[in-house]
Amino acid sequence: MSTASQTGSAEQRSGFRSGAGPSWDLYSTCIHCGLCLEQCPTYRVLGLEADSPRGRIYQVLQVDQGNLPIGNSFVTHIDRCLGCLACETACPSGVSYGQIVERARAEIEKSYRRPLLARIARRYTYNKLLKSFGALSFWATVLYLYQQTGLQKLVRWSGILKVLGLENTDALAPPVDREFSFSDLGKVFPSEGEERTRAAFLIGCVASVSFSELNRATIRVLQKNGVTVFIPPKQACCGALHAHAGFRDDASDLARRNIDAMLSDKIDSIVTNAAGCGSTMKNYANLLANDVRYSAKAQAFAAKTKDVSEFLAELGLRAPQRKLHASVTYQDPCHLAHAQKIRSAPRELLKAIGADLIEMPHSDYCCGSAGTYNVVQNQLSTKLLAAKMEDIASVTADVLATANVGCVLQLRVGVQQRGLKMRVMHVIELLDEAYRQT
């Protein structure tokens, strides 16, 4: 329910000037009941209303009413949001929080001047790096060399990272597989046995750099299940990181590129193994709602988009010849559980290959990875990871499975730091292992 002061907004001048900011009909659905508070990772860690979903919405309202400037305070609290969308799951009133914060960020990008260095770094990451596979593979190569040549050890040893305050960030740098999936672009992988369906596969950006092996595994598992897999050559980054960071225009560009590249009558589904990409792609319809040329296509695209676990569970998994004998605990990635409401599919798959599924407490609490969050908000991310590891350590399992690349990376750091013996794997890697064991 709206409040009296909300209605009086007309007299004051809204802080949202660019037109990109969230509108009254979007945020006024929030009845400030507070039911989302405890589900919000930043609220749990900081205990501040300003870093809760309700508080962020209230700040948006205050900006709109001209009571709060788009200044340091507002930007800090909006920046801290992980975009995990746990609040959307919790909200009884159906508030589209994700859209509110995306729009708030878009407004921030337009009307707030960040410190110079931050500006340059953000621009470079979101405009260049994540938009072109070329730049990405360049940096990937550098990163790869950094890791392989022992330079990493040297740099760490010299304590320089500590001095730079980047120590934890370094642990998070994705270990880079040598062969990048970019080389697979344009290929078609035939189904094994009878073709049950055809799917286009999104190789992702961060994923394809650091996890080309995972992409290969995904293709193998799909093939095993009678899926012909297309890797459309012109595909681009899904735009998730851009949209979350407030670069909505860039995200829209990428969306159009992907629609052109992947939407086709020949293909039944568009599959991804990255939960963040999946949720963004399912949201293309919204992103391009005002684009007359693309809105219909975007809807069709969104309808065809499937997370790989959802896709396989719906298709019906072909049982492996031998069961996997391992106890597995499963961490729900935010962008799967909250953004896409997919919780049972990965669990069903794990059970189907014979895994002994052990539930950890709070499996749908954020691990702190959240796209680039673990780099940008390192301290908070570290706290979230620590809390996550508490929950994980309270159960005994051989494997810690999750269904998103970013989470795999983050959890590996956690497991390593805590000295746990668990293997951290993507669900698909486990399926692949089950199919490949003899």
Next chain:
Amino acid sequence: MSAAPSRALSLELAQIAGEENVREKAEDLRHLEIDGVTPACVVTPQTVEQIAAIMRLAFNHDLVVVPAGGFTQQAIGRIPSRIDIVLRTERLNRVEHYDPGDLTLSVGAGITIAQLRRVVDGNRQLLPIDPARSERVTVGGAIAANASGALQHRFGSIRESLLGVRFVTADGRIAKAGGRVVKNVAGYDLMKLMTGSFGTLGVLVSANLKVFPAPHQYRTFVTEFVSLHQAIQYRDRILQSPLSPLCLEIASPEARTMIPDGGSRGTWGVYLRAAGSDAVLARYRQELGTDVAREGGGADEEMFWRTIADWADLWAQSQNNCALLRVSVPSSAVENALRSAATLAGNTGVHWGALGRATGSFLIAFSAAESVERLVTMVNAYRNALGCDSMAVITHCSTALKQHIDVWGTTPTDLAAMRIARKALDRKQILNRGRFLI
């Protein structure tokens, strides 16, 4: 000894309550003596307004008032230095309101528990309060003394069934709190405050209570054990089972001699009372297994539970120089509380028995022929053994014993906080002056 109120005052009392309802003659007062202190007069008012007028009078003239119902609990408390007026509530014995369909009723504070029980019996309903001497105990007295019986196991203490109260304050205001309905958070919960306040915060004049539907049949399962430890183990098994009995009592070997349960000498008894259909009772049999020695129902069973309610009185009547203690400890401390009673009683040469809720609230009786000294040693040692977070209040003993020992013992509740409450409602401490623990 009290200074008799002046002639003028007794005239005023007579004016308020009617001459026939004020007594000042020694022979009318002897049976109202408390710890050797004879009251100056006794008044039996007929209306709440009369009580209010009496209290105003007492307040203005600083007269010490002892509110009294059935006069069954007056042994409790420290030795009074003076009693000016015993104020009897027995005339306020009407059922003011009974809504069987809502399972609620309002009664005057002077109605006895037995009278009230007959009223609700007529509607096949159950009064969840079953203190000792129910023929004489009034509802007001039961509340003031927080008296309870075996039904406490299922229904909790009186506080849990008390929906509302009306009382007259020390300065003669008629006030109420709570209400008649089963759920109510309007205003302060003075019902809780009145419960167990031993008439030091106001004169209770009416109470609103919850009643329950009466079960169609009852069954009692008697089990006996050679050791306390076994009895406690059996209790724990019941507490961990899905069963939810009405009553669950534990009885020491000596206390059992007062109970017609056909038990063997020297053994501990556990009495479980269940209610329900044949199928439900069959389930009890199955869960309790072969431990059960005897099982009974019907009129005998009713009698059996009456005796249990009254056992301590029987004990006190049959033994000279005895002290009854009301004990409350956490469930896991029951075994120790009973064991130390046995050990200490052995060491001091005191005869003892205990019976009550197996989960922690029970009565314990100590008697030591003619030796007050031995009783003093026993009670002190016993209280030490229990620790100061537990309750061990003497509810019956000789005045001689009271001269050597505090009847109240320790309490974890802050005494200064209690004084604040007392001061708020009885600034001059005219109600039961000197008898309460603060």
Next chain:
Amino acid sequence: MKLAALAKQLRSVLGEEAVLHHPEDLMLYEYDAGLAKGTPELVVFPKTTEHVSAIVRLAGARGVPIVPRGAGTGLSGGSIPRQGGIVMVFSRMRRILEVDVPNRRAVVQPGVVNLELSQAVARYGLYFAPDPSSQKASTIGGNVAENSGGPHTLAYGVTVNHVTGLEVVLADGRAVQLGGKAGEHAGYDLTGFLVGTEGTIGIVTKVVVKLSRIPEQIATLLAVFQTAEDAANTVTSLTAEGITTSALEMLDGWTLRAVEEATHAGYPIDSGAVLLIELEGLREEVEEQAEAVARICMAHQAREVRRAKDERERQLLWIGRKNAFAAIGRLAPSYYTQDGVVPRTKIADILRFIDGVAKKYGMTICNVFHAGDGNLHPAILFDLRDAEQVEKVHAAGREILTRCVELGGTLTGEHGIGMEKNELMPVLFNDDDLEVMARMRSAFNPNELLNPQKILPAPRSCREGVISMQSAAGVEQ
């Protein structure tokens, strides 16, 4: 900044991070889940009892009021500062200090979230019984202060029935213990008295709660009726026939349609009302009672009685119920929820009365409520932007509450009086009643620095018969 010196002192005791004073931070503590507003001058985050004591002492010395706040899910403005001053937030004082499995007790700090406690003890087969629909966010401290209930408190009782001890900081800054783990203690039951006092008597810093056992069997039934009257009469019969349901909730036709649209839980949209009935306990008992419930419902012209087949169906029905109010939000831009209670024999009467009120004012009123204990939650739909409607809503709300009291009921069953209904207290209590309550407050809270102007109405001289309701927002379970 007005309280600069105090802020400085507080920072030195609590640390830099624990004191907020910038306007952009303070504005986040001017609301709760209701409609009332009030902005604090300082916000503090204690972590220990010593912190709380220190804050109370320092503020007391300067005559600055303090309003405790849990999660701010209250619906009656309990955590809103009416006179500026300090808001003391318990979001960082949230440790479960002890779980005592043999005694079925837990000792918790006030900021522990209700559901978090139940989840933490689930592995022992235990849970914390009070289940306000806000349980996934509301704190135990808030529950204690409001004496919160929930759908299942019908059988298990409200918060006060599950608290055996407290640690409380009094107005003079002293931390005192009240009660403990044992069932009973000598002396006044100050623990019981303190529960439900909405922070006006003392600040709760520790709570000893009872834990309950998870039952062996649960049956959830949905009974569908043609009219709300039939459903109401069924409630009376169930009560009278001795069926002890653990939850007994009623949703009327309006609500049903909204809920079904929102959740697709399988609620029939063409019926007049449904009862959502839950039975818990021993398998045999539950089965027998389920049969009896079905029989009684059918005797009152139920169209059908359906039983949830499995946990999934059961959850679905409950999700529908718990999200009912949010779903009602689809019917109108705003709504205002009342929380009055009537005896269970008067449910049909009050529903008819509410219907009359709706007609009289030309408004829609949805009913979804705890029928088993007669605790109504009529939601009056309106448009907040229309001043005339707002007037009508308040008038209608007042009429309904007054009628509840006339029927032998009360103003609030679980949401508390707060600053929303304190001026309505004279409908229920006379001057003497209120005077005695006021004495208790001024004894414990002499300068009225702890949560001022809550629960009790302003003294009669300033009251002058004006009953201006600070309306609470229309959310509830």
